Amino acid sequence: MLVLLAGDEMNTDGLDWWTQYSRYLQSPRWKLTRAVRLALSFHLCAFWWKFWRGKCSGPLQCHHKRYTHVGHEFPFHLFDLQVLCKTHHKDVKK
Numbered sequence: 001m002l003v004l005l006a007g008d009e010m011n012t013d014g015l016d017w018w019t020q021y022s023r024y025l026q027s028p029r030w031k032l033t034r035a036v037r038l039a040l041s042f043h044l045c046a047f048w049w050k051f052w053r054g055k056c057s058g059p060l061q062c063h064h065k066r067y068t069h070v071g072h073e074f075p076f077h078l079f080d081l082q083v084l085c086k087t088h089h090k091d092v093k094k
């Protein structure tokens with residue numbers, strides 16, 4: 001699953017997938033992808049109706065629903081990502 005090798009800005013030779021993934025999450029490419037995805041969700045958690053009941057907390061995060069297109073989610077696979085607050089991100093990972 002070394003799809004991250006498609007990333008331009010990284011020299012990823014010989015690194016395991018999770019190391020590549022955590023590097024990718026620091027990259028300008030990911031920052032752009034994340035910013036666009038957050039904008040598409042109007043900066044609201046996917047469980048936005050719970051927000052009104054005070055159930056959302058923490059900064060918004062982009063959850064990978066699938067890892068097939070990691071490294072090149074932008075622009076065609078942005079909905080592989082789900083915008084979640086920290087609390088609900090923890091819930092979906094369970």
Ligand SMILES: [Zn+2]
Nearest residue numbers: 045056085088
């Ligand atoms: Zn939430």
